[in-house]
Amino acid sequence: MVENHTIEIRNLDRDNLTRAYGLDSQRLLPWAALNAPFEGAWCVLRSGDESTPHAHHEYEIFIALTGTAELDVDGTRHDFVAGDVVRLPPGCTHKVVNDTPGDFEYYGIWWDAEMSEGFLARHGQAPDTPR
Template sequence: MIEIRRLDRENLTRAYGLDSERLLPWDVLNAPFEGAWCVVRPGDVSTAHSHHEYEIFIAMKGRATLVVEDERRELVEGDIAHLIPGTTHQVLNEHDADFEYYAIWWDTDMSAAFVARHEEKKR
């Protein structure tokens, strides 16, 4: 079985200084991670934050600046950035077009819950 969810650009939710659509809830998906499609509009800066999860950003469209602690790096479509837990990070779009990326985050609790759900389905 395959199920495809399409990004609904007209109904994104504003959070952390950017527009996004969360991966969950999605009834058919059992995954050891969470995620969100993120759109950083021209001139927008995401809220600087840190958390206990590991995270990757997959740049899909455009370009932006990723700031992690005191380091600034350009992020362009096709790039993947890995963020370790506890690092303060934010995304700045200083360009004339939207920057779109997919964020995926995970921790050991998410992994353990995935394994438990997976084992339950096998019974």
């Protein structure tokens, strides 16, 4: 059996970022070839901006790529700098604050049980039954 090792690269289009949650972003939605159990977005928080505080049922990871900001989780601020990875549990209220003179960029990835179950179903697998 010969495996197909075709790759697909999605390019960041900095000139056409979408404004959402108080920042500029480009969403990565699972496309057919990706078939992933998650969604994600490249996020650019401009100098002096802060993202809209929100909470949701999904699990989420933020990966800081460039710059320095603060992450406010349930009213407590934490330094958030390039190279940091943050796990946000479902239900926490969070926002990113950029009080620096430069832009701050991070990648957000989120998932929930339904997304994971859909991924497993597409692969012909049933989710594990709790023991």
